Each structure stands twice: as C-alpha cells, then as structure tokens.
Amino acid sequence: MATALPPLALTCGEPAGIGAEIALKAWSERDADGPVFLLIDQPARLARVAEQLGLQVPLATVAAPGEADRALFDEALPVLPVEAPIHGLPGQIDERDAAAVIESITRAVRLTQAGETAAVVTNPIRKQSLKNAGLAHPGHTEFLAELAGGGARSVMMLASPRLRVVPVTVHVPLAEVPRLLTEDEIVAVATATARALTSDFGIGAPRLAVLGLNPHAGEGGLLGTEEAAVIAPAVARLRAAGLDAFGPLPPDASFHAAARGRYDAAICMYHDQALLPLKTLDFDEGVNVTLNLPFVRTSPDHGTAIDIAGTGRANPQSLLSALGLAAQMAATRRRTVAAA
Structure with missing residues (x-):
C-alpha cells in the first residue's frame, strides 16, 4: 500500500496580492480526495481577509506539519504561522512585508528538504519588494536554487493539461x-527537462521538440544563423546522448494540436516564445514548475494581481492546478526513487 504524502507547503506570497484569497478559495473548492496542504502565513491576517471577502473558511493554527493530517484538513485550513509581521493589506503594498515573504519561502523549502512536507507550492511574489529588501535574485526560480544548495542549476517549466514548455533563456x-x-545552455536545459519528465512525470522515453529562434527557424540562414550555428549542434549532442530530441522547428508551427501530439515538452529559446502559447491555451490551468531541484516546486502561472486584490474576483484554479500537480509529481518522484 502506498504511503500517504505529507502535506504540501504553500507559501504566503505577496501580502498585497491575491495569494491569501486564492489560498482560502483553494481550500473551499478542494476535491474530497485532493491533496492536503498547509499555508505558511499569519492566521490573524488570513482571518481578516476571509472576513473582508465573506469567505467561510475555518483556520487551524499548527505548530508543525505533522499536525496537518487529512482529518484536520477536512475541517479547517492548516496555517503554520510566520514569525515576521505582515503589515500590508490586499491591494496595499508595504515594503516591510518582504521579510515575511522570504521567511515563508525559506521555511517551505527547509520543511520539504527535511521530509516534513511533500513539496513546495509558492504563491506569487512581488519581485521589486524582495529586490528592495536586498534579495539578489530576479525571481522565485533563482532563489529556490540557492536554497537548494549544492549549486543546483534550476530550470523553469510551464505545464498544463495540453502543453509543457521550457525556456532556455528566461528573465x-x-x-x-x-x-x-549557447549550445551548452540548450543541452543543459533539455537534459534537465528529460530527466524531470522521467522522474517527476513518469514518462519513460521523453520526446523533446527544440524550437528555432528566428522566423521559420532561420529559413536556411536567410532569416538568421543561430539555428545552424547553435541550435542544430545542440540537438545533435542531445541525440548522441540518447535523447529523443528533434529540431530546430519553426516556432509558429509548433503549437497547434497535431504538432503538440509529437512531443512531451517544447524547448523554447526565450521567455515569451514559451509562455505565450501556454497562457493562450490554458491560462487558468497553467502551472509554473521548477525542475532540477532536490524537491518538487510548483506555482500558479500568474502574478500577484494587486489591482484586483481584495475585490473577491481572484480565480483559484491555477493554484488548485499547482497543488494537484505538486502532489502528483511528489508521488511520482517517490515511486521513481523507490524503483531505482
């Protein structure tokens, strides 16, 4: 019989954003057999947000993840309190809240590394606030790589029921x-993607579509030389290493339904080449996944939405998808490790 997973660790995210609202709604709209999660946040703040939005969500303060079992979760949303104060309200930015945001992320990682939680699920952050507080990273992905230790080279994937994309260059x-x-970057990102598709998604022989950079994948050099000089040699190296990689493919013809059926993930050359098709196809169910870490991490594929925070209009579907995918990946990784 499979051992039940520990709870997922959900971070507070930017307090001025919609993180609290979608976390409360995710508990309210949970499936009976959905994953158990605990929220690393401030219980009093959550109670205020719930009251403001008219959400009937009972909260249960816990001292350790082990207290957040299925029986408790069925009755209330477990909250592991942050020690740093939270000053801001939904829609009202307070730069002092960066300390609580960083604490929430750090604790989620440490608990997951210790096996007390099954995976890290992060609510959206406001990058400028963390930068102002001295955090020397452009976003979650790079900060998580530092917390993981061991020189982890993190890779960002965006996943949904219809598409998985991985950008080689990001922010x-x-x-x-x-x-x-570079050739080395493409090979490193594609190799990490293939490894994760096997260990975390259960795909034994992953198929990787490698996209070109220029229109029509360079049109034989007429519209750019990067395909011949950099991308094609990288694909050749991947194939020589035994991976089912093919390309460079014309980006504009790689995301229709028939094309998507040929691969398990698309290796894209830059941020918007990857995110535009995914958000167009599956905006509400898109999930941000960090690959190549010693723990599973997912996040909703949207920002803090400070402009609608506190209005009750936030949709929790992307967070529900992130929680569900995190639980699936953590369970698959456990099975893969056990089999190995």
Missing part, C-alpha cells in the same frame, strides 16, 4: 537572447 531582455543562447 532577460529580448535583445540579449542571441548572445546568451
């Missing part, structure tokens, strides 16, 4: 992409 200006796009 950089578009003008910098050709310079940063």
Whole structure:
C-alpha cells in the first residue's frame, strides 16, 4: 500500500496580492480526495481577509506539519504561522512585508528538504519588494536554487493539461537572447527537462521538440544563423546522448494540436516564445514548475494581481492546478526513487 504524502507547503506570497484569497478559495473548492496542504502565513491576517471577502473558511493554527493530517484538513485550513509581521493589506503594498515573504519561502523549502512536507507550492511574489529588501535574485526560480544548495542549476517549466514548455533563456531582455543562447545552455536545459519528465512525470522515453529562434527557424540562414550555428549542434549532442530530441522547428508551427501530439515538452529559446502559447491555451490551468531541484516546486502561472486584490474576483484554479500537480509529481518522484 502506498504511503500517504505529507502535506504540501504553500507559501504566503505577496501580502498585497491575491495569494491569501486564492489560498482560502483553494481550500473551499478542494476535491474530497485532493491533496492536503498547509499555508505558511499569519492566521490573524488570513482571518481578516476571509472576513473582508465573506469567505467561510475555518483556520487551524499548527505548530508543525505533522499536525496537518487529512482529518484536520477536512475541517479547517492548516496555517503554520510566520514569525515576521505582515503589515500590508490586499491591494496595499508595504515594503516591510518582504521579510515575511522570504521567511515563508525559506521555511517551505527547509520543511520539504527535511521530509516534513511533500513539496513546495509558492504563491506569487512581488519581485521589486524582495529586490528592495536586498534579495539578489530576479525571481522565485533563482532563489529556490540557492536554497537548494549544492549549486543546483534550476530550470523553469510551464505545464498544463495540453502543453509543457521550457525556456532556455528566461528573465532577460529580448535583445540579449542571441548572445546568451549557447549550445551548452540548450543541452543543459533539455537534459534537465528529460530527466524531470522521467522522474517527476513518469514518462519513460521523453520526446523533446527544440524550437528555432528566428522566423521559420532561420529559413536556411536567410532569416538568421543561430539555428545552424547553435541550435542544430545542440540537438545533435542531445541525440548522441540518447535523447529523443528533434529540431530546430519553426516556432509558429509548433503549437497547434497535431504538432503538440509529437512531443512531451517544447524547448523554447526565450521567455515569451514559451509562455505565450501556454497562457493562450490554458491560462487558468497553467502551472509554473521548477525542475532540477532536490524537491518538487510548483506555482500558479500568474502574478500577484494587486489591482484586483481584495475585490473577491481572484480565480483559484491555477493554484488548485499547482497543488494537484505538486502532489502528483511528489508521488511520482517517490515511486521513481523507490524503483531505482
């Protein structure tokens, strides 16, 4: 009989955003057999948000993840309190709240590394607040890699029921992409993707579509040289290593239904090449996944939405998808490790 997973660790996210609202709604709209999760946040703040939005969500303060079992979760949303104060309200940014946001992320990672929680699920953060507080990372992905230790090279995947995409370059200006796009980077990202598809998604022989950078994948050099000089040699190296990788493919013809049926993940050359098709196809069910970490991490595929925070209009579906995928990945990783 399979051992039940520990609870998932859900971080508070930016207090001025919709994190509290979608967490409360995710508990309210949970399936009876959905994953158990605990929220690392401030119980008093959550109670205020619930009252403001008219959400009938009972809260249960816990001292340790082990208290957040199925019986408790069925009755109330478990909350593991943060020690740092939270000053801001939904829709009202308070830069002092960066300390609580960082604490919530750090504790979620440490608990998951210790096996007390099954995976890390992060609510959206406001990057500028964390930067102002001295955090030297452009976003969650890079901060999580540092917390993981061991020089982990994190890779960002966006996953939904209809598509998985992985950008080689991520949060950089578009003008910098050709310079940063190297054979080694493409090989490293694609290799990490294939490994994760096997260990965390249960795909024994992953198929990787590698996209071109330029229109029509360079049109034989007429519209760009990166395909021949960088991307094609990377694909050849991947195939020589035994991976089912093919390309470079014309990006504009790689995301229709028939094309998506040919691969398990698309390796894209830059941020918007990956995120535009996924958010168009599956905005509400898109999940941000960090690959190549010693723990599972997912997140809703949207931002803090401070403009609608506190209005009751936030949709929890992406968070529900992130929680569900995190539980599936954690269970698959456990089975893969056990089999190995």
